Amino acid sequence: MRRVLQFGLPVALAILAVGFYQAIYVAPTEATMGNIQRIFYYHVPSNIMGLLFPYVNLVASIVFLATRRSNPMRAQAADAVALASAEVTLVFVSIGLVTGMLWAKPVWGIWWTWDARLTSVLVLWLIYVSYLLLRRFTAGGQTQTLAAVLSIFAAVDVPIVYMSIRWWRTQHPAPVFFGGPGTGIDPHMMPAFLWNIAGWFAWGLMLVMLRYNLERKRQHVEQESALRSLESGQEVAR
């Protein structure tokens, strides 16, 4: 925990500081949209992280489902990774949605529209809200298993989000990257974009590690207290 904070936090903050400087002071002003386009340097990396961490969540959930009977210790560790990555995903997807709306109002004239990309991202956001509510408010031994199954639905939505602007040409701008000939951004904008991708990836990874450590600690405390109450129950029975 302390090592993650001592090493990860300064590294992530340093990269993000360069990213911020590049985005605000170095990247050229976009010809048609003006300065509002600079939201892109936070909006796109946040959305990329919001599509990356669900796969961490998926892999951890599958490991949990596969090992929950044969290797409960490994399953608990996998569950902690799943929880950590789900929370971090929700943070990034929320930022993607809100920064997108803040960009849309001056450019499109509307805050929101039921376009394929926006709707599929909203569905992803709702799935992760449900995932965390399920974990927080259900009692009984099946909570982790149900959450792991729900994470599979979230992982199904991720490729739909990615492909939505390729399959359906609605309101959202066409793909900027990997969109075929004629797409891409000005090479002078690339450093700002890449620094922010690297920075938010480092930040997200640090958050997942911190949250994972916290969840593991909580699991140990819970196990110890369950063991203590079992022992005291046995003494009373004697």
Added chain:
Amino acid sequence: MTMEHRNLVLAYLFTWGLQLAYLGRVLLGWRRVRK
């Protein structure tokens, strides 16, 4: 301040605000567990 500038500032503030709030929540949770 135009809407473009206001929304740009709001977007950056929201991003940092939410990320730092979440980091704070995790660190507070850590303190609580240690007690």
